[in-house]
Amino acid sequence: MTETTTAAPPRAYNSFDAECPTRDLLDELSDKWVSLVLVALLDGPQRHSELRRRLNGVSQKMLTQTLRSLERDGTITRTVTAAVPVRVDYALTPLGASLTTVVHAVKVWAEANMDSVALARAEYDARS
């Protein structure tokens, strides 16, 4: 879409550059709650209360902030259904699904390598 709405040359983004907008985006995405919300939504659309249970230990405020920021980025949708009480569902967009693929890999890595990391930490602490 940008090809037709702007004459500017394609921008080469690089998060190593402090001024690049991807630096802030990388910072925002580098958050355990972002990872866990996205991965939870891999199972399909979910309500706020379901997400809150799934993300054991997250505060109401942190979950709301995380969801709003993901909605603003276009990675999740928020759908309000008229009911009593009002029902609100969150779901991945195609953009969010592509992000979740890469973010999920970090969670999988942490779970797969926790033992190696714990061993390395014990050895480091014994040396120090």
Place this chain on the structure above:
Amino acid sequence: MTETTTAAPPRAYNSFDAECPTRDLLDELSDKWVSLVLVALLDGPQRHSELRRRLNGVSQKMLTQTLRSLERDGTITRTVTAAVPVRVDYALTPLGASLTTVVHAVKVWAEANMDSVALARAEYDARS
């Protein structure tokens, strides 16, 4: 190695569980400086001063903390060479190289999708 040192059954790690040690590991790894240090080290071993230049905008203190935490996790090595001044090099371990593969994908995603995210944000802000 753990098979011979403990009789405990293999632990199933799950970062959705607040008590799981992978929750803290995921939190530690979810950091833009961690991502940028690891990706910078893909180019080979580097000195503190080289990393500091590469990670444009990082403070001395933040870089030192990040490097120490990665070293403690066993994902990077710190090698001191006797010289004047003393030379200190950082390099990825095999464990760190495997982590970098997945972390790099998040940076690549941010750079590839910055335009889509910026468009979504502008639309969200116009609606709000």
